[in-house]
Amino acid sequence: MSGHERKDVHNSDVPILCQACEARHKGICGALDPDQLVRLSKSTTKHVHAREDELITAGEEPQRYSNVMGGIVKLTKLMADGRQQIVGLQFAPDFLGRPFAGESKVSAEAATEVRLCSFPKTVLEEMMQESQGMEHRLHSQTLKELDEAREWMLTLGRKSAQEKVASFLYLVATHIDPEREIDDKPIVVELPLKRSDIADFLGLTIETVSRQLTNLRKSGMIEIENNRQVTVPNLAKLRNCTEQNLDT
Amino acid sequence: MSGHERKDVHNSDVPILCQACEARHKGICGALDPDQLVRLSKSTTKHVHAREDELITAGEEPQRYSNVMGGIVKLTKLMADGRQQIVGLQFAPDFLGRPFAGESKVSAEAATEVRLCSFPKTVLEEMMQESQGMEHRLHSQTLKELDEAREWMLTLGRKSAQEKVASFLYLVATHIDPEREIDDKPIVVELPLKRSDIADFLGLTIETVSRQLTNLRKSGMIEIENNRQVTVPNLAKLRNCTEQNLDT
DNA sequence: CGACGCCTTGATCAACTTCAAATTTTGTGG
DNA sequence: CCACAAAATTTGAAGTTGATCAAGGCGTCG
16 A cells, blocks of 8 residues: 555645545636645635525625535525526536626525535635636636526426426436436436425426426326435436427 | 827727727727737628628537627527527627637527627637636626526516516617616617517517517507617616516 | 518417315424 | 424316417518
């Protein structure tokens, strides 16, 4: 064992906090060198938030940024009369918080229990000054979110209720384990949202969501284990439901 | 007049091409110093595209980036069965093209006659290496587009047909002259889209768009001059229609 | 003029919402 | 662990909104 220099010898420089962290590699922290990582980790706090905790309030300027370490965060917009729209879901190791920009235009709420790794705005801004890599990572994440938002605009504007619900299930199923390929093996999908949230994500009512889930169950696309768990026997088939071609 | 040193004396260093350009200040070129500006302008071509010209094709990787100098560009997504959704409109001096990323996930088409100032991908990437400012500007534009996309998700998911059409008119009216404040003076709005495009932007059918325009006309919110021109006597009132509170 | 593209209007229809229970699940305290 | 209350979900019936189908008008261009 000894006598053999491990590739990871430099891990000794990496804060313990960060060693097992996804954000360290796939998230924004991947842009940092060990020195910066140490500095950042000094002002870092980890926190577990319960479901329903408000993480960012629309109209306020958050003073801290975070990496999502675990759990799922929902981003919402609210109208004066109470109508609501969920405009995005964030999974680990997504970055949470709006770079530069003053107040956030969306609220962020823990959809499940969420683990965050947070740090002051100022420290991140410092590191953005030092290395281009950091802004580049943030920019990449913003581009990804923009793609997702536009994809969802298509869902909201042009898909039927059935397609919407299938699209939601497909989205969640494919984000649980991003490595997984679309094969024929059944997947147990843990739903991060309750029906009313799913409705707010899809621009539907809870009743319609419920009915469409029932339809998908009856047509064998899914099995409903309980309110928060659905089994998808065949993901490829479910994907077909996200964009039905009703021609011919 | 002479004998008085003008602030703009350095304009002599700025390519003639760029001197009257909006993008030079408000667009991404604002991040460049005169030297870079000269270099960029050397590989720059201006081009006028007719309405309906396809500027970027979804699924292809564009080799050139552009600044929108004039006119309006629509970004669209298409489903296999022909359903379409417009996911964004771009006005001068917006940047057009997807940094880094491989293929574009949206198509871009000239909604009106459009003037573009284009340059090879490689040159922009060079300048991103040299100065942080450039990536920062691009990042800012991406953030702006993300905000707009999410705002529109609320419109698509949660607003009534009437509110959607009012939202569209309000969006266009407020983008014609971004300087203008919301006062009571009538505005003549040049619609950049025909009815079927408005429908694709709002997730409606042309018939519904037409009917809602008629409704807004009958209720005095707008005057319809012709298919492509609408007068808004009172923008503030129109804004109220974008989010009606039907309570009480 | 006549054809075509675009828009409007009317009538009917279907999808989704709303309203109203009934049922199941979840959480809490004894 | 059970009982019970509260919350969430499902289901049914009726109502609305917006879609679809169909016809006609208007403007432009050859």
